[in-house]
Amino acid sequence: MAAVQVVMSCSLLYYAVNAPGVIYIVSVVMGSCYGAHWAIVPSAVLELFGLKSFGALYNFLTLASPAGSLIFSGVIVNAIYDYEAKIQRATNLNTLTDGEALTCYGTICYSITCGILSVLCLMAFVLSMIVVYRTKRVYAKLYGNS
Structure with a gap:
């Protein structure tokens, strides 16, 4: 799990620096890491805590994914995206009319978010x-010392 977390962190940092073709590479790497993570976690929980509490812990881990998604997508990413869009809007000296949505252009919209997620992946690595x-x-x- 630690190796997967490091690869995810590096992948997110790679996206944050805006290299050419980054979205394709990061999509494949992050998808692979996410799949590896969900393949490793149930067996690690079983190994560490045993069968007695496996059902409760596995359900807790399954709930962690949508809860984290709600927090990051609904609160953190939304606030950062709107902030960057407002900065771009102010730079262009345009006013927002009724019914018009804020739009952010470029990688700056998600670079900060990827940096935050990269730091969280590094924290997961340490844990x-x-x-x-x-x-x-x-x-x-x-198993012996081997």
């Missing part, structure tokens, strides 16, 4: 490494 460190002794006893 994953803490779990690895704390469970290292248990696995050494179970």
Whole structure:
């Protein structure tokens, strides 16, 4: 999981710097990482917490995805996008008429968001490494030192 988090973080930083053809590369890498994450997490939860509480924990993890999506898409990304659109609108000296939506152009609209998500992925990497460190002794006893 830690390796997947690092790849996701690098991918999001790559999007934030606006390289040519970035959306295609980032879409494939992020999709692969997201799929790998959902393939690894259930087995990691089962391994760490056992079968007794697996159902509750798996449902909690399944709920975390839409909850995080709601928070990031509905609150954080929306506020950043509107802020950048207002800056672009003010720079062009245009006023907003009734019924006209704010529109943001360029990668600046989502660069800050990708930077925030990249930092969160790095935090997830650190937390994953803490779990690895704390469970290292248990696995050494179970499977030997190899």
